[in-house]
Amino acid sequence: MWAYVLRRLLVTIPTVLAVVTLCYMLLHLTPGGPFDAEMKVSDAVLANLQAKYHLDQPLWKQYLYYLDSLLHGDLGASFRYADWSVNDLVARALPVSLVIGGTGLVIAVLAGIALGIVAALRQNTVVDYVVMLLANIGSVLPSFVLGPVLVLVFAITLPWLPSGGWDDFAPRYMVLPIALLTLINVAIIGRIMRGSLIEVMSSNFIRTARAKGLPMRVVVLRHALRPALLPVVSVIGPLAISSITSAIVTESWFSLPGLGKLIVNGASDRDYTLVLGLVVLVTVMAVLLNLIVDLAYAWLDPKIRY
């Protein structure tokens, strides 16, 4: 298995290189540049700026220059945030996104699985209908609707929590954003878990287990749960990435200084280095999360061996 892990990790390198190259070209093809402002910058100033950021070099040279910095762990200087390097910015934004997105996801996974199990075992009863109704509401309401509702109720009507902002990981600022991310994800996970468990519960080996007279608790927890979790695990990878790196609506609505905010500002300000840095980060995270998901498959399903 370790050889498999090593092989997968090595594949990360060409993946990142391919993504960076493609993104680099796309960024430079996009109309508008980092120094375009309502007032046109004069030719002299533009020349000074381009020299400062090596943009006066041929594109291939800039690209090699960037790759060289990347190899040394330097994501470059930001155009938009002139006083900070991309490394600084990522180092400050990543923990915010990890805590908010990570906590939201963990709660959503646990709650989603629990609700899915309850709904599946009480299939076509009132319990099932209520749980699924809530889950469906959660999945049809986008975050830009749920967010304002949460704020209206818990920050403005009942002034219990701040309506937004951030203060060095103070819990009161994290409650509503985490709640929002949880509500969105729990619906998805709950529905998948329900469907999967219903299918597993009707399979032959469960019938065998029940025929042996095992109590329902043992049948579900020991025999049905692991195979039923496979589809859930499949969606956790993409959900984790979207919760951590692209919670753009959540971050904008709650004014959080996370990665989503950097991605939006980086793209709209044509901050080439910032966008590339974030793309590298997201790519690496995607590869790692996919690897973890694949390893989790092997743990959940004895038939899978690497």
Next chain:
Amino acid sequence: MTSSYTAARLTKARPEPTAMTLRRLSFSSLVLGVFAATAHAASIPPGTPLAAKQEMVRNNGAEPESLDPALTESVNAAEIERDLFEGLTATDHHGNAVPGVAESWKQTAPDTWVFKLRRNATWTNGQPVTADDFVYAWRRFMDPKTAAKLAATFSVYLANGAEVVAGKKPPTELGVRAIDKQTLEVRSAGPVPFLPDVFASAQFAPVSKAVVDRLGKDWTKPGNLVGNGAYVLKDWQVNSKVVVEKNPGYWDAANVQLTRVTYFCVEDGNADLKLYQSGEEDYMQQLPPGVYTSLKAQYPREMHNSALLGLRFYALNNADPLLKDVRVRKALSMVIDRDILASKVTADGQAPLYGLAVKGLAAIQQTRYDWADWPMDKRVAEARKLLAEAGVKPGTRVKFTYNNSDYHKKMAIFAASEWKTKLGLDTDMDSLEFKVLIRKRHDGDFQIARHGWVATFNDATIFLTLLQCASDANDDRSCNKAADALIAQGNASTDPARRTALLTQAAKLAMDDYPMIPLLQYSVPRLVKPWIGGYDDANPLDRYRSKDFYILKH
């Protein structure tokens, strides 16, 4: 402004009067000006009860791109820097230049000014602020190596400024020198009567050479930043907030009330409003579009709406085959009903405009097209006649380009409907991302495009650059040589009345060519908590130093 965030927000205009031709005058023709004044700080009416806790939270509207004065470009960063640094002059709540580090100044020749620095001005590390600090900071600002975005914009005011920015002369040639520790001599590139206003810009703040040399790029970080303003930098969380605290060593500290100010960096207007309503902030940046009327009724005491020295207009490509005919441009401008636009479409307290100069702008008088007072039927009949003369038939298509935001879209739909119903012209709407619009407009790849311009200091030249032939700010590609000559004459004059008359005449002459469609004067609708003292509704530059605020007992 990047449209993806909000619509009504101000465009961060960067006026650049590069085309200003300045002629030197003989010394004898000059009226020497001397200015000296006492400190201006929070003017608190006697007997006003103040709160024990003097802390304020203001939303600043965007993350500052830098806290280094030289690298500053946006109004958002400049607002914070005016708390952390103090230039020779500062801007008060009415947009006037008042003494900062300079306690007095004198114009000793048409192009020479001498500023006397106060002896008790110090850096936050205890060192005195000297004339050399200004010399260093300004040379650094103009130095091509610094690559300051606004260097060229401001370089035109200083002798050798443009040459230094272009790398043709060394920074040491810049027209500024320290006569002694407390005396700074500035040579301008011709007479610049508003020079003290220019020096209130954040970019002209002094900078400590020792600190910059020692810390490099990290010198603006909390704990490192050494400033000379009324406040010191305590905390800076990128994309979240900047916190400043009162500087006890500031020369005017006795008149500074607020002990702590938190600047939020919230761009989204709805998020801003919600933070205000839930009590997280005392002062919002700007209302999101579409809520002004209802919120004004809901918060009558807290709603403010200052007129700003800013012009909302549509740029016309004067080189376009269809629009190169002045009759077509005039017709397009005539039929847009600014009153309905202001009262029903934007409905946020902005004033209709029929000329270049906005209300309150110095060194110019407002002009107004004569047809502005005609009944609309007469305007439409005249416009139709003009189009017919120009050979433009109903059904002709025009292309309107704007950046994708609901606010601009609403205005664009209104304009298109005016052209359709009154002139029979069809409009193709081209909604683009902000940076793409900007590039297209600068490159002349448009027919009609959304535009906006906001003054960085109060002088007519800021807006006249939009019309001058060789100006980088002239996206319209219009050119009226006679108007340019009048502007040059006006700027060379040391008689303020004559200068105003010439600049007014120039604006009228150029605007009679219909290079653009002026629409509205910007205003800043915002909510401010009733316990914030020092807020002023007559603040045409919308600049607020925190030292001018205080918290009333509540």
